[in-house]
Amino acid sequence: MWLSVDPRSPKPVYQQVVEGVKEAVARGLVACGDRLPPVRELATTMTLNHNTVARAYQELERERVIEVVRGRGTFIAASGPRPDREDRVRALTAGMREMLVEAHHLQMSDDDLLALFRATVDAWRRERGLVGS
Amino acid sequence: MWLSVDPRSPKPVYQQVVEGVKEAVARGLVACGDRLPPVRELATTMTLNHNTVARAYQELERERVIEVVRGRGTFIAASGPRPDREDRVRALTAGMREMLVEAHHLQMSDDDLLALFRATVDAWRRERGLVGS
Amino acid sequence: MWLSVDPRSPKPVYQQVVEGVKEAVARGLVACGDRLPPVRELATTMTLNHNTVARAYQELERERVIEVVRGRGTFIAASGPRPDREDRVRALTAGMREMLVEAHHLQMSDDDLLALFRATVDAWRRERGLVGS
Amino acid sequence: MWLSVDPRSPKPVYQQVVEGVKEAVARGLVACGDRLPPVRELATTMTLNHNTVARAYQELERERVIEVVRGRGTFIAASGPRPDREDRVRALTAGMREMLVEAHHLQMSDDDLLALFRATVDAWRRERGLVGS
DNA sequence: GTGGTCTAGACCACC
DNA sequence: GTGGTCTAGACCACC
Incomplete structure (x- = not known):
């Protein structure tokens, strides 16, 4: 898995997940259209609470790094211009x-x-x- | 004054003070041996809690940016090698x-x-x- | 086809279908008496789950936008006064x-x-x- | 209080809080600089969980409707241009x-x-x- | 006192 | 199965 989290870091865990995914994208480890693990599965894998992962995914969606397709899963988005x-x-x-x-x-x-x-x-x-x- | 703080910033206020002093040093606005205002005076000037300023000074001392001389005041330290x-x-x-x-x-x-x-x-x-x- | 759906939209897919049909009516693209495609056919055409389309048709029938005639098919209804x-x-x-x-x-x-x-x-x-x- | 929430509404509670605050601003019931109740106080008043209120406040801060001043409270922000x-x-x-x-x-x-x-x-x-x- | 984060566990809408 | 929301309760950094 291309994602890891340090619970002792001062950086919030959900933010470490956000940055981990963004780094994986920047490194080319994942590409547009790739599917991310379901919230609860990733939570189990990383021994995090599903709420923590959900929050990370929501932040990533807000930043347009990923796209959530209702009931089907979460995918890496195409890169595009950001309003901010x-x-x-x-x-x-x-x-x-x-x-x-x-x-x-x-x-x-x-x-x-x-x-x-x-x-x-x-x-x-x-x-x-x-x-x- | 070469120091200012934005209470609305997400960055902790004490850390803004730390970075403000370090930036003044890096810019050459203050130099080795210069005296810093006493904790309470700086707190009053900047409308901060004195605990906040005290914490900033402690951090600056730990980083050896300043030196506290008991009963004399606080001064910019000579730059030297850091253990960390x-x-x-x-x-x-x-x-x-x-x-x-x-x-x-x-x-x-x-x-x-x-x-x-x-x-x-x-x-x-x-x-x-x-x-x- | 005068109907399209964006699976990435935050709006539920079934609701997009409902609104799509209602918009087509409002635009005059379809008129009273026109036949809608059968649920399964529309589902195949738009690569949707047939349950999703069925739910949309049910909602449209409830709103009296369409009429389901058993064994004959589904048709755009005449516009009339709504109880709600x-x-x-x-x-x-x-x-x-x-x-x-x-x-x-x-x-x-x-x-x-x-x-x-x-x-x-x-x-x-x-x-x-x-x-x- | 100029804020109320309907737990039966399909709209998420935290979002109702967000919209309630934004409406109060638009109505002139609260103005730039006014203090909002602390997260836990508002939660108690409205019989909501503090997490729900905190989420609403975070969303409002992200939209630059309010400003959080660390350890002091939450205030209505000055209106300004939005990047989006x-x-x-x-x-x-x-x-x-x-x-x-x-x-x-x-x-x-x-x-x-x-x-x-x-x-x-x-x-x-x-x-x-x-x-x- | 102030907001922020996290786990645990329940419930829900949508597909 | 998929993500989203909410309560409950604990812990933390900062002022």
Whole structure:
């Protein structure tokens, strides 16, 4: 299974599920049209309550990552434009600024951070590449 | 004042204070040896509960960003190596991976994200430059 | 075919069928006496469960939009007065009030909403007009 | 209290709470900055579970109708632009088209419906007017 | 005190 | 079988 959750993390469990699914999509582990496990089945598999999984699925549907087909199941949606795209790009930039602050306190220069970012992107690409091959 | 807090933000107030101080340091607005306002004074100025400010100062001390000198006050610490540096760099990398996932769902390519990162670094440098001049 | 259904819609499928038939009547695409396809045939055509179609037909019969003649088939009914007319007009008014609330939150004035309503009626009339010509 | 819920309604309870608050805002019964009752207090008052009220508040926050101030309470937000405005206006238009279909089956002409709409807007305005006087 | 999260278990509509 | 809703009751972070 391409999904795991750490109950000790400060991050809410339902949100870890949300991010796990989004990461699987971004990695190409699941693709448009693929079926997700039923709420209660995933709950059992991951020893979570079905409400927790249901909440994650609802959030994913709201973000248009998945589509719920009544009585039949839940599927990965086609990717499309988001109405709140600008807000989210702004949040991305804000996150980058926080990283610059953090880097300073770790005595990394801006260029060190940029290098780390490039390295992380490369590692990400290599991992994705493994999927396709 | 180089510090501000948004009570409506989902980010805990004490953490906003922590990050605000760390950002001021990174920007060069305050430097090693500068004195911070006493807990109660800062609390009054920013209309916060003094417990909130105290908690922020404790966290900043734990991170060795500030030093509390009993009976004298609180001061910006000299920057030095951190014992938990590796953990924090790992956290930074994890954050970058989250950004890659988010970018995918905003239909930005890895290169788009890298470009945004470079642009953000440049903007940050320009702002810092203004301080020094 | 003048009927289509979106399985991903939050609206129940059987209700989409009900509304689809009622819309076709309102548009003049089908008229009193026209025959509807048998339940199983419509189910096959639209790749729906026959139970779903049957439920829609039952609802349409209850609303006296269609008439089921045993052994002969299903037909569009003559329009006539409804016993529950008052309830349904009340429901219509309630829906309009909900629209007024929604409009407020979209920063549309009552007059904006009225204008939108008028435009929608005009568009509807134009579409109907195309049918008659 | 300007809020009530019908447990027999097919509409989910949490959604009735959401709409109740939005209606109160649209009616001017509550205004920007007003405090809402705490989750558990409202739950007790309305004999609902606190989870149900919490869910309603979360939905209202997501729609930017209210703002949650950590540890202090929940307040009516200033009205501002919504990122999903277009989608919602489209939904409004779709609702109007459904009303046109329904009107046909109630043997109301388009003009009858328009008149009903105008009357409903007028009634709404009169009710709002009472608040200010 | 304030809202947020989670499990447990029941019930429901829809397909 | 499928997801959605609700109550009950516990625990938690934050202010």
